[in-house]
Amino acid sequence: MTTSKIVEGWVFDVQEEPVGIGVWIIDREGRTRKLLHGFKPYFFLTGNWAAIKTAIQRLERWHAPIYLEQAEKKEFYSDRPVPCLKVSTDSPPAYSKIIRALTTEKERPWDLYTCDIPVTQLFFIETGLFPTAKVGVEIESRNSLISSISITDSPWETDYSLPPLQIMEIDMEGGSGNPAHRPMGRLIVKIDQREMIIDEDPLISLKQIISRYDPHVIVSRWGDSYLIPKLQKLAAQRNESLPFGRESSGEVPKKRGRSYFTYGKIVFTASSHTFKGRWHLDLENSFTVRECGLEGLIELARLSKIPIQRMARTSTGTCISSMQVDRAIKDGYLIPWRKSQVEDFKTAEELLVIDKGGLTYRPVPGFYEQVAEFDFASMYPTLMAKFNLSPETVNCRCCPDASTVPEIGFRICSRREGLIPKTIRPLIEKRKQYKEKVKSAADPILKEIYDRRQSAHKWCLVTCFGYLGYKNARFGKIEAHESTTAWGREMLLRAKEVAEQGGFRFLHGLTDSLWVKKTGAKKEDYLELGKLMEEKTGIPIALEGIYRWISFLPSKQDPRIGVPSRFFGLFDTGKLKVRGLMARRHDTPGFVKKAQEEILAMLTQARDRKEYKEILRTRVQSLIETCMDGLMGGKMNPEELSILKRLSQDPMGYEHGTMTAAVAQELLARGVKLMPGEAIQMVITDASAKDPSLKARALGFFDLPHTYDQGKYREIFLEAIKELDLDGILEGMLRGTPIVDLSGIGLPQDQGPGRQKIRVGPLDR
DNA sequence: AAAGTACGGGG
């Protein structure tokens, strides 16, 4: 006879077992234990009777027990009921194999649905559990088998309690860049408010620390790509164990690193090293943790029901996609598998009208005072929710006379609410609640937590839109994407018209923001305008702020025209807003960033044009001189000089001998493996050298006798200065210096060999 | 001059 017992705590992690799902629970005291749940993953088969019969014959070849059940579900796009067969098994490994076998068979007469959802996620959807859910679990105490679960928590809760987590941090000394790109340094471990630098054997020390503190979370920098595999290799060489996880079997499951294209550029995701019963989070391999912290990560995992360690390594797009799957399953739909859907036919002229994206205007470059900026809050998600924009609602079969999208005339279903609007509506609402809590919370720590959570939501909503346009997305359709941008253009146009009718001058517009001014207008006038714009568009628009001054930068190719999204300005609150300046770029040397930021900080004291110029003439000039002295004296440290570049190619795949190619090849020769999308850091040694290998060196291997290219760095520095210039004040101060061409019509760029030796102008003494 | 290479945005 078995006795039962209740375990109370939080769901910490889940994992696939040979049979069932392992559920890690943390109790109030912080103790971690694993329980077993008998969940049976399932998928659906559709087809005629003969097809199903053949499929069943295939299934009978498997030795794992298989359960069959008749069911009726709805087809997603048509919304029609479909009779189908639910196939389930109690073994997750067998489940994957069966699906692979049934989907790879050529000319199969059956179709599979709901068959490519990760098993752990299917488990969460089916049981209503989610990562960090507060639960009471009834188990048979003899074998830890779960007999029932009560959930006292909800993903929609804004004030939830979390388990007490002991967090350990590991890093390697020697700077912020990738430690694989420099000689090996010592380990740094932080835990329990203590910092330890490991001088002794790293394996022995780590084992001691882990067994003493038993952390729930290991937060690393470069853990996935370097630290963890390096330590494991070391352990393997010595035939020792290294218990990162709480289970010896299947220690550190691993997925290969990969490079992939997204938003027009290649990015690299390092191979993941996750632990069983303990979270490993790599700050350098997790957008969500870096941008929104552990709080944001937990928030997204709770909503998407993606286990924490996977959520950390995946995109916010996957998060929203997962929520859509959850919604669709709950609504009784068959989940389409690996969608391959062609765009509806369009003529060439139609394409021209449709594929326009967001509206961008060209600002007239220059320095303006008393300018207001208005922003539509989460414009695209709001439009998707308001106008029911979703793959299955655009040009649906059921509503031939439905209302249409402006410009492009697509029809939108009036019969059913789309999956996308249904999914994001509560998200928009929850984000709003968090934003209100940020404002009202008295405790600064709580404020910060709410802010990180709302920021995580924001990223989800942003990617949700991008995802709509991806033709192979599970729930995406290009026409839905185009309808969203068409409505967006319409809304920006309406707002612009309202402003102009009110006598405001329209200075600049960018997708969901607009900049306007009217001489003598007060804050109340702008607020009034905002209200009018809201009335005219029907969607929320906020006064982002009133700038004391704002500078729209000119194009470098044609100084008469401005460029969208390169500007900086000072709000009347004293806050700066900076877009597209060199300080915002990853490939700007650190000292240039720092100098530009310092100058901007000085300029926050300027209330108008006159004071701006005065600050340039006085404080900025002396800052430039100091910085130039350090640079030209050859004393600048390599970290400050380093430039970061992301590889777009395999190191040997470059056609041109650029600095990036040369340094990637240098690292390769030193045994560093590099993938497209990975970042490297370099110091420019001689930008004009004929031999590419002399142009620059990898930061990690830059030391004596190398010297940096003072002339080149000077040019870069002066470019950054020029961005902040007004009425040629700084240019005038710097005139007469050789090499430097501030006006764009001065001396030629290349002054022959040895830039370092070139005589420098008055500023450099 | 043309082609190759890389960046930001969003907050």
Place this chain on the structure above:
DNA sequence: GTGTACGTACTTT
């Protein structure tokens, strides 16, 4: 486990 924009700017050939 997804996402191949778009405009600008610089370098190399």
